[in-house]
Amino acid sequence: MLYAILCYDHEDIVTSWTKEEDDAVLAKLAVVKDELASQGRLGPTARLMPTTSAMTIRKGKEPVVLDGPFAETKEALLGFYVVECATLEDALQVGKDLAKASSSPGAYEIRPLRLFMKGTAGGSVE
Amino acid sequence: MNDVIDSAWMDRALRGARPRALAALLRYFRELDVAEEAFQEACLQALTKWPLQGPPRDPAAWLILVGRNSAIDSVRRRSKHVELVEVAEDHDRAAQLDDAPYRDDILRLLFICCHPELPATEQIALALRLVCGLSVEQIARAFVVGDAAMEQRITRAKKRVSSSDVAFETPGAPERASRLAAVAAILYLMFNEGYAAHARAILCDEAIRLARLLLRLFSDEPGIMGLLALMLLQHARSAARLDPDGEIVLLEDQDRSKWDAAMIAEGLATLDKALRHRRPDTYQVQAAIAALHARAARAADTDWSEIERLYARLEQLAPSPVVTLNRAVAVSKVRGPAEALAIVEPLAPALDGYFYFHGLRGALLLQLRRDAEARASFDRAIARASTAAEAAHIRTQLDRLQRGA
Numbered sequence: 067m068l069y070a071i072l073c074y075d076h077e078d079i080v081t082s083w084t085k086e087e088d089d090a091v092l093a094k095l096a097v098v099k100d101e102l103a104s105q106g107r108l109g110p111t112a113r114l115m116p117t118t119s120a121m122t123i124r125k126g127k128e129p130v131v132l133d134g135p136f137a138e139t140k141e142a143l144l145g146f147y148v149v150e151c152a153t154l155e156d157a158l159q160v161g162k163d164l165a166k167a168s169s170s171p172g173a174y175e176i177r178p179l180r181l182f183m184k185g186t187a188g189g190s191v192e
Numbered sequence: 193m194n195d196v197i198d199s200a201w202m203d204r205a206l207r208g209a210r211p212r213a214l215a216a217l218l219r220y221f222r223e224l225d226v227a228e229e230a231f232q233e234a235c236l237q238a239l240t241k242w243p244l245q246g247p248p249r250d251p252a253a254w255l256i257l258v259g260r261n262s263a264i265d266s267v268r269r270r271s272k273h274v275e276l277v278e279v280a281e282d283h284d285r286a287a288q289l290d291d292a293p294y295r296d297d298i299l300r301l302l303f304i305c306c307h308p309e310l311p312a313t314e315q316i317a318l319a320l321r322l323v324c325g326l327s328v329e330q331i332a333r334a335f336v337v338g339d340a341a342m343e344q345r346i347t348r349a350k351k352r353v354s355s356s357d358v359a360f361e362t363p364g365a366p367e368r369a370s371r372l373a374a375v376a377a378i379l380y381l382m383f384n385e386g387y388a389a390h391a392r393a394i395l396c397d398e399a400i401r402l403a404r405l406l407l408r409l410f411s412d413e414p415g416i417m418g419l420l421a422l423m424l425l426q427h428a429r430s431a432a433r434l435d436p437d438g439e440i441v442l443l444e445d446q447d448r449s450k451w452d453a454a455m456i457a458e459g460l461a462t463l464d465k466a467l468r469h470r471r472p473d474t475y476q477v478q479a480a481i482a483a484l485h486a487r488a489a490r491a492a493d494t495d496w497s498e499i500e501r502l503y504a505r506l507e508q509l510a511p512s513p514v515v516t517l518n519r520a521v522a523v524s525k526v527r528g529p530a531e532a533l534a535i536v537e538p539l540a541p542a543l544d545g546y547f548y549f550h551g552l553r554g555a556l557l558l559q560l561r562r563d564a565e566a567r568a569s570f571d572r573a574i575a576r577a578s579t580a581a582e583a584a585h586i587r588t589q590l591d592r593l594q595r596g597a
Contacts, residue, residue: 116458133417
């Protein structure tokens, strides 16, 4: 079974770390990651940019593009995509295309990645 | 002590929670002194309780509740006539506190610091002390003054703003927009103060932190997006801006591998969001210019014709001879020195005291092989140089002149 592990924290605290503090945390995380990677168990990992760079597409008859992160707590995170896009508009277009796939309400949050590592675990799971 | 909570985390958490907590306490008590005292008291309690109980889910809400209770207690002790308000101190209630108005609370707190009668540096110092929670010593160091002098300045500034009558009602859209504009201006000033010298880099960090905070609160404001993007894109170059002797390295001479790639990426992403609104302002246009520099892997790859267009736009938005001078630099790269010189010459009366004016004029004249005039311009530039690096830069041009002669 593949598991996604999602990281949550107080953004104002994390973004106020100095470069040295940030590096120190990443180094500690790397110990865990390296162990997993050596066992062939580590899949893709990503670090998102701050929520100030986020946009949200609200599903509906016509998807609505909003500034800012997805903020509803009533809806749950169901999954994610990592897509190569040349511009923000491209990313928003992909989000809109996805939004048309089902008529249920909900949203797609568009978050630029600060860091992305492909990893080796898995292959595809159907 | 709970090993999850180290003192560095504590410090970050309290500083991170400060703007929201202090701003909310100010809304309750309407007096800066009372709000600050309440916040201090809450922090003291946090320092003893959090390590035992574990950190609260929402540190700001916890501090607001505890601060409010302690201030009400102390008001009660002072006066028997105060209407009693019962507030339970528990984490659940803290989590339920309605925080809908808090974005206006924080904006108000920042806006109070922008008191028009205070000089800009005191507005900045006050915001650093009140909103960012920097110590007087840290602020004094950033402004290169003694601790006692800074303490005095901040106390005076606080007294001055306490007597201002900023409305505590939720502001309407126009009032909110004008507060945002005033706050954006002071944040950019804070950033520029920090940009001027390496020892003051903390001011850049704090300005960026506050801009991020504002953008989280006002997520659809292109003005704040542009401002944040501008600061990120400029700050990303900070490791390359100074040589080992602390002298400024010109943009075209900077080692671009020292630029902070993550910060540039975030700046570009934030600028992209701002551009979608099609409401360019000076921050956004300057951010777009900084973005073009950031995107150029080498100085020679810079898209000067787009930069020329953006400086022309900036001239429309905020006409100034310095902006025109910058446009002339772009013109010289795109269409050559003669056209650029034609733009530069009329600026002489306005910019005679300005190092860069004479430096650019000299460089253009040199390219046009008007050597004697170029030399005169370089001499004037050296006389107006404020750093050794500026003077050295001109001297290399003069050397080239000698060799060519």
